[in-house]
Amino acid sequence: MQAFLNDPASNLADPPKCDGNSVLAGAARVADLAASLAPARDADGAFPAEEVRALADAGLLALPLPPTLGGYGAGGEALGSLLLLDVLRRIGRGSLPLGRLYEGHVNAWRLILRHGGPARARRLAADARAGMLFAVWNTEGSDPLRLLPEGDCYRLEGAKTFASGAGDVYRPLVTARLPDGSVRMLVVRFDAPHDDRVDLSGWRVSGMRASRSGRLDFTGLRVATDDLIGDPGDYAREPDFSAGAWRFAAVHLGGVEALAEAVRNHLRRTGRGEDPHQLARLGRMATATETARLWLNEAARLAAIDAVAPDRLIARVHLARLAVERAALDTLELAHRAVGVQAFMASSPLDRLTRDLQLYLRQPAPDRALATAAAFVLNADEPLGDLWC
Template sequence: MCELVDLTIVLDAIEDHPRVFPKGAIEVLQDLNWTTFSEFSEKMFDLLFQVGKADLSVGRIYEGHVNALILINTYGSSQQKQRYFSEAREGKLFGVWNTENPEDGLKITANYNSKGLFLKGSKTFCSGALHIDRPIVTAKTKDGVQMLVLNLDEQNALQEDWSQWDPIGMRPSVSCRIDFTSFEIFREEYLGKINDYYKEPHFSWGAVRFSAVQLGGAQKIADTMLQHLQKTHRSKNSIQQMRIGKVAILMETGRLWMERASNIENGRDINYSDDHRVNFSNMMRTMVLELCEKVILLAEKAVGIQGTMKSHPLERPIRDLRVYLKQAGPDAALAQVGNYTDNRKTYE
């Protein structure tokens, strides 16, 4: 892993409020140059892990920024890459907003009173809200789904809808609903071709990135548990040492999965076909989900009722991680692992 940077100041400065964007924390990451595309190569998983350890809400926003720049690098034209990577260096914040309600999904429509193109509908769980300068959104057309990199600099008509965002955790990710109806778009904002967003292995591979953030959150819980037991002089108890040992094994397991993901990401594992890469991603997100749930359970047992107090440093990271683990389709991902293995007729 890369050299650890003390991000304690990031956590301490974040207000646990569902409508307050963690501006100061993002500025810290920008000052570290962690928001520029050139930083994502060898160190990407370590950076995601470290930010997740500092604060999962910031990690969610940061992962969306990373995801957006990777999509631009994968599907963007040379002009788009030059423009958007430059804007990221200048401090523009990117994100990816794909989730929507079926009855109000985002569509591209033509305005017959002019030659312009406009959006109709909304996106939900828009992490970062209108603090995101260049969100990538997916919008339906008659031919399929098109990605767009929107410019929000001068779109003052948009409003944040908080009616669907008041969760128990991940509150500062400010993941509200945004209605884009009558928002004008331009051809140069189109990213890639129709249905590129869902192309494999890139679509499924995104799960390894949010898994790295979640593992960072689990590490925060593990460290906080250990610090509590040491402070209360309970770490030498044999039962507590068994719990400490189990958590240590779980976190080492997570680091090994991250290392393997990094090897695949950077071409050091040539045995991975696209199908194998998708399968690895499904395995990793499944493993990380189970691993994090076990870390939470062990920490709760080790600390007890004190860890549920809002004044205790364990309460918030557990609450945040429980919410962040609610990623879409966990059962489907596990079933796909089973189907992949069944088709190969071997576990190797």
């Protein structure tokens, strides 16, 4: 990452200065807008287009870009990572579907900057600065994406599933397999509507509807060698692949905070907050959310420090991700017990917050994450209490 930041050819004449407070204020504004529109977005086929425009207007689509490309460089070093964590958390608090889309955009830029090289990053940065949302689409089903050499370019065949923003994201970074079995990354550049390639019939879900995580068929599209990013195997290269999990967990945490906030509002409104059982539940929710935030803070900080040993970093991030999941599951239970049946009424904000959070919490291989982290603990030389110092 550092090598690219120093690339003189990528310098903008007047790179913006990163002002963390104004970035966070912008994120809070977008989150408020997203929260106000979230009930309307809770429908099959919905997409938060206005909220994505607000992300662009607040400069947040440029947040992961280095200053030399007109961004703030958030995520590339420890302080920037903590800023990014707060932004992801805030957007998630406003809307988990929007947070999912934004996290995908940030992830794509992480991969482009790490593996794409300066010239390609410079070209794509113009699109991000112009308000285009990026994404990472890796998941696939029975018709996986293939990259077939054809003369001096490639032809795509196959589809991606669970592709958040399908049809509305014009710059997805996708993984595709070459005939020799190796996996490459590439950025597909859609320059016109392509709804005919999108199938949302499989995205009939209880929550996260507005993330539009449908199927997109790439068959017949041609891509140039120049659209390929990095070397074979770079997408799953560690420690970045596993350590990046702190970013989706940060969005989850925003959803947990929104749920706890909704319970607090309910208790105030109904005058039930002083009851000792309700107070105890609120206290446990406050502990759960802050515990998750502290875990994530440290994971995000370490993930930006190159000197941290990869297995230690991966273990730490896995545990942080699972601490957030635990906090979320505990908060869901406490919220439902605190509010009762009212929490399940379609008119209650808790109903949507619950459905979104329960679905979005389902991320790949949670058992493997715990086992990998536990194996690190088992084999480490340090006393248990000093493992993470």
